[in-house]
Amino acid sequence: MGPGSSRARNDRHGDVSTGTSTAVTIDSHFPHVSVLLEEAVQALGPRPGGMYIDGTLGAGGHATRVLELSAPDGRLLGLDADPQALDIARARLAPFDDRAVLAHSNYRYLRDVAAEHGFVPADGVLLDLGLSSMQLDLWDRGFSFRRDEPLDMRFDPTSGASAADAIEEMSEEELANVIYEYGEEHASRRIARAIKRSREPVRTSGQLADIVAGAMGGSRGRIHPATRTFQALRILVNDELGALRDGLRAAVDVLRPGGRLAVISFHSLEDRIVKQFLRDESTDCICPPRQPVCTCGHTPALRLPSRKAGKPERDEAQANRRSRSARLRAAEKL
DSSP states (O other), rough: OOOOTOOOOHHHHEEESSSSSSSOOOOOOOOOTTTHHHHHHHHHHOTTOOOOSSSSSSTSHHHHHHHHHHHTEEEEEESSSSSHHHHHHHHHHHGGGGGGGEOOOOOGGHHHHHHTOOSSSSEEEEESSSHHHHHHHHHOSOTTSSSBSOOOOOOSSSSSHHHHHHHSHHHHHHHHHHHHHHOOOOHHHHHHHHHHSSSSOOOOOHHHHHHHHHHHOOSSSSSOTTHHHHHHHHHHHHHHHHHHHHHHHHHHEEEEEEEEEEEEEEEEEHHHHHHHHHHTTOOOOOOOOTTOOOSSSSOOOOSOOOSSSOOOOOHHHHHHGGGGTOOEEEEEOO
């Protein structure tokens, strides 16, 4: 589940509870399928008595498996910027009682939340990035271009500016740059021009999808023409790449020596950041390649079991098409 720009209590972390209690506003039995479930949990290596952190809790699929494998006394701290997702996870994790501690927080603040609740040092940290199928299929925040909903796109609807507000505030050039950089969309200038010159303010996902499709000359192939534009705006609104950089550093800081980090990414921008971070933190020298003498003084903090990313098996990719782009990278703290 994605990081969002949630800034609950003290701009860092919000209400914390165990896996028991509180009402669920959404069906807690929503059939959300955790991607690379067994592979990610295996990378963490849960054991009895261990302390684990799920920085992107979502519906609690990965967390459930970690708690099962760390029984009878392993504990898990779960963070999510999305309060609706926390409701679902809270109900799902209720059987684990006080072994599961939940916090409404962006995982970029993982270091502070973990310290506050006694999860430092941790034995493992999991980050499952991006947009969940719940948010795409059930939430009415404009994540999907297949329905006409308010153009919000915030993981935490209580904090920050919506996508509609962001579009209104940006210039045409700024919007084009966002669509190009975060959506890797080559028609970004054409799309930005159409959006900014729309006769009416763009306030719904349906409006935006129609404008982008029109600018692109209609649908071509299996990918909707608005896919990359929606991705770009979602990343912008939730500062996903900035949160990822902060969260990766925080995760390494809270791990004990021998503790493990597992990260699941879903698009190239995320995976590029994760891959580079793990490469740098597992290398002695990070000076520019052409520099003749090392001056960085860098020492590695991580060991990589493999430099290759794990991918879903064919059966999982066929059963869940959204898993096809998933990449799992793991590391162990030295």
